[in-house]
Amino acid sequence: MKALLIDDHAIVRGGLRRLLAALSWEIAEAANGRDALMLVRSEQPDLVVLDLNLPGIGGFELLRRILVELPAVRIMVLSMHIEARFASRAMQAGARGYMSKNAAPAELLKALKVVAEGGRYIEAEIAQELALQTAAMPDPSTLLNERDREIVRLLGAGRSLTEIAETLGIGYKTVANTCTQIKTKLGVSRTADLIRLSFDLDGG
Incomplete structure (x- = not known):
């Protein structure tokens, strides 16, 4: 198993190396994106580990x-951010796991093993918050028309409003106004x- 640790703090990379020492993985390190690529x-x-x-x-x-560059690679995000929205965005972008730097070493090691074996793992407290937030939101499929749904899907895919306008062949202002209307419909x-909410849409 080859692992790449990407963090601009040497002390964090050193801690991860010590944590992973028992696994006998081959480990490389990078302090910035250019070196990481x-x-x-x-x-x-x-x-x-990003x-x-x-x-x-x-990030x-x-x-x-x-x-x-490497579509099959498994990415674990290890971040100072404990808010569920960061985990949601990271997983949507293709990460296999999300842990905060406040996590207990035992849980982090467990998470890394799960992700390395092809599974998915979100830190327990963050996963609970994410589940509660998702449960509290309305079902978008019952409230949105097809144009609304497509815009939400594209937002979930990381597209900007300008990119969405170009993709759908409509004006930027139309996209912005529609987003405002969607928020009103959903009460967010x-x-x-x-x-x-894009997770709940077909194909999202």
Whole structure:
């Protein structure tokens, strides 16, 4: 098993190395996105442990680029962010797991093993918050028309409003106004809420 640790803090990478020492994995390290992409190409890792707050290329963009370079790689996001919306976005972008840096070492090790074996894992407390938020939201399929649903799907896929307008062949203002109307229909106030709802749509 080859693992690549991507974090701009050497102390975090050192801690992960010690945690993984018992597994006898081959481990490489990168402190920024540019170096990480070079190692992805040269080392072809099986598992990537990725921080979201990186200098240069941001974590979400780097996640996307890594999967373009190596679609089969399993990515575990290890972040300072404990909010469920970050986990939701990371999993939507293709990560296999999400853990906060506040997690207990035993749970982190368990999560890394699960993801390395092809499974999915979200830190227990974050997964609970995500489940509660999802349960509290209305079923979008009963409230939205087909255009609404398509816009929500595209938001969930990480498209900007400009990109959505180009994809659907409509004006930017039309997309923005429709997003506002969708939020009103669903009783939510943030675009992040629409992105979470995209999980519930067919094909989302």
